[in-house]
Amino acid sequence: MTLLECINGPEDLKKLSQDQLTRLAGEIRDVLIEWAQGPTVIKTSGHLGPNLGVVELTIAIHRVFDSPHDKIVFDTGHQSYVHKLLTGRFSRFGTLRQRGGLTGYPSRAESEHDLVENSHASTSLSYADGLAKAYKLRGEPDRTVVALIGDGALTGGMAWEALNNIAAAKDSRLVMIVNDNGWSYQPTIGGLAEHLAAIRVNPRYEHVLDYIKTSLPRAPLVGPPLYGTLHRVKKGIKDVIQPQVMFEDLGIKYVGPIDGHDERLVETALRHARDFGGPVIVHVITKKGFGYPVAEQNEIDCLHQVPAAGALPGTWSRVFGDEMLAIGTRRPDVVAITAAMLHPTGLAQFAAAYPDRVYDVGIAEQHAVTSAAGLAMAGLHPVVAIYSTFLNRAFDQTLMDVGLHQLPVTFVLDRAGVTGLDGASHHGMWDGSIMQLIPGMKIAAPRDALRVAELLNEAVEVSDGPTVVRFPKGKVGGEVEAIAKLGGMDVLRSPAAGLAEDVLLVGAGPMALMGLEIADRLAGHGIGVTVVDPRWTKPVDEALAGAARRHRLVATVEDNGLVGGFGDAVARLLRDHDVDVPVKTYGLPQEFLPHGTREEVLEDAGLTSQQVALHITEAVARRSSTEAQEGAPEPRRVE
Numbered sequence: 001m002t003l004l005e006c007i008n009g010p011e012d013l014k015k016l017s018q019d020q021l022t023r024l025a026g027e028i029r030d031v032l033i034e035w036a037q038g039p040t041v042i043k044t045s046g047h048l049g050p051n052l053g054v055v056e057l058t059i060a061i062h063r064v065f066d067s068p069h070d071k072i073v074f075d076t077g078h079q080s081y082v083h084k085l086l087t088g089r090f091s092r093f094g095t096l097r098q099r100g101g102l103t104g105y106p107s108r109a110e111s112e113h114d115l116v117e118n119s120h121a122s123t124s125l126s127y128a129d130g131l132a133k134a135y136k137l138r139g140e141p142d143r144t145v146v147a148l149i150g151d152g153a154l155t156g157g158m159a160w161e162a163l164n165n166i167a168a169a170k171d172s173r174l175v176m177i178v179n180d181n182g183w184s185y186q187p188t189i190g191g192l193a194e195h196l197a198a199i200r201v202n203p204r205y206e207h208v209l210d211y212i213k214t215s216l217p218r219a220p221l222v223g224p225p226l227y228g229t230l231h232r233v234k235k236g237i238k239d240v241i242q243p244q245v246m247f248e249d250l251g252i253k254y255v256g257p258i259d260g261h262d263e264r265l266v267e268t269a270l271r272h273a274r275d276f277g278g279p280v281i282v283h284v285i286t287k288k289g290f291g292y293p294v295a296e297q298n299e300i301d302c303l304h305q306v307p308a309a310g311a312l313p314g315t316w317s318r319v320f321g322d323e324m325l326a327i328g329t330r331r332p333d334v335v336a337i338t339a340a341m342l343h344p345t346g347l348a349q350f351a352a353a354y355p356d357r358v359y360d361v362g363i364a365e366q367h368a369v370t371s372a373a374g375l376a377m378a379g380l381h382p383v384v385a386i387y388s389t390f391l392n393r394a395f396d397q398t399l400m401d402v403g404l405h406q407l408p409v410t411f412v413l414d415r416a417g418v419t420g421l422d423g424a425s426h427h428g429m430w431d432g433s434i435m436q437l438i439p440g441m442k443i444a445a446p447r448d449a450l451r452v453a454e455l456l457n458e459a460v461e462v463s464d465g466p467t468v469v470r471f472p473k474g475k476v477g478g479e480v481e482a483i484a485k486l487g488g489m490d491v492l493r494s495p496a497a498g499l500a501e502d503v504l505l506v507g508a509g510p511m512a513l514m515g516l517e518i519a520d521r522l523a524g525h526g527i528g529v530t531v532v533d534p535r536w537t538k539p540v541d542e543a544l545a546g547a548a549r550r551h552r553l554v555a556t557v558e559d560n561g562l563v564g565g566f567g568d569a570v571a572r573l574l575r576d577h578d579v580d581v582p583v584k585t586y587g588l589p590q591e592f593l594p595h596g597t598r599e600e601v602l603e604d605a606g607l608t609s610q611q612v613a614l615h616i617t618e619a620v621a622r623r624s625s626t627e628a629q630e631g632a633p634e635p636r637r638v639e
């Protein structure tokens, strides 16, 4: 029996000797590597590098703190696999990221040790600030709040807003562990990153570690001399190198840098931080992918994700990346912005060709958008390439900084719609609604690879306001040519000969292709369907009103939340034009949808051609009986 099999919770960890802890760390790494090499990971994907890097750190956290009495907040949460293994979920680890199995992030339903489910970065310090304040006010001073935040997440503005407040809350029992591996997806960039790097690459860093190694273990673990010890350690390091002064200048106690792969050392530092009784930053240096050379040496992202999250051939991201490169050659005014996701968003080729025209701003979507506004004000056309779900964070910047000023910024929203295995916080099911709210915003939804190129080019030609190009995760389907135009829209299919113009089916983006499958199914029931791809889902093309009048039912299909999305915009247009034809809108229920493959989630949401066709058949039948009662004329049949 392995040691890991005997760990049912943090209490079991506390009984182990130092030798056993070293063995346990090895066993955890074996489990992670075995999982990453196994067949399921091809289907489920997952975060390997970040978790290999926090094995000793997570063990130390659970030995020093008393979860769930003490609260542990994982920033982003992608590095919580080791925590899952140590909190009674080892036997279910094989189900990670599968429908009904363990989630890839902390999950309150899974364990009392999990607190924060939101996998959007840079939030941990704010949660921790609130928790610590609440425990103080509630008279529960024996609880410590722990936040584990990466150097990447520390580039996000929220983290700094939180630090500013935490610094003022002098008696908050709050331990902030900065897991500094120098990487986000790619090497972390920016002034802060350089600052932290200065600590790591300082030739005297080894001496610093030696200093900590010799001084900390000698320090008493409890009692009044603690502050003095911390202070001595702090001053000792300060005498050697200076960068951590930044944190101290904020008024926050700083301990570090600590070798994050030396469990004993991390533990000692955490005990001191815990017992200090006020906010403390513990700066831990780790190596992403530690203990697995394939990950450690992976140049793109230290296997942040397996399989690698780069833009693979045939994916929407790659098609976008190829076209960006072409546009870059033609348009020297086009620049690109990414928020720490150069490779996953497909911008790597553009960056290689035009390094001066790409800005990686760190995990800082709000800044990315307002910085884009500045670039546009100065005469450039920025393309902000971002995952749909992460743009939520920058709504105000998109509305007021870009929208209000009618600036030509193009937002390219990858992973729009159901993303699948990353679950509720990653589904890009909000942008299609919140972008509808922005005056002057134009939204394009390409149905296939050709249309990505076509619509991206149209978007960067718009010079009097912002544009969005949204597409989903994964592989692009086959190309479908239009058979006719309807205003600016593409008609993909007319009712088959002999069938009436029963249903006008408008499918946004790739849902237009699903529209063709739905039309085939409905034709089998004698229902004639016109399938239209709107290309631009905002503004809704007015030609829809006339077309709707010729049909008995309008149906919209979109890969977005139903409330306020494209379907609602179509219904509003028809209302405004006094079109008296019923509208059925099909999309995602306005709920936090769980993880599963994209296909599984869409099926659960009723968004398959079979399910939509069934609904439409029933709606047409109801319509027919109403028409019969009202004595309506026979619908026009196509010859």
Ligand SMILES: Cc1ncc(C[n+]2csc(CCOP(=O)(O)OP(=O)(O)O)c2C)c(N)n1
Pocket: 050, 076, 078, 079, 119, 120, 121, 122, 149, 150, 151, 152, 153, 154, 179, 181, 183, 184, 185, 188, 288, 304, 339, 340, 341, 363, 365, 390, 393
């Ligand atoms: C708001 C937001 N933007 C982008 C991401 C995508 N993302 C997930 S992990 C990650 C890198 C995190 O780096 P770091 O915090 O240093 O943790 P590490 O993986 O290095 O342990 C990014 C950019 C996110 N989760 N949230």
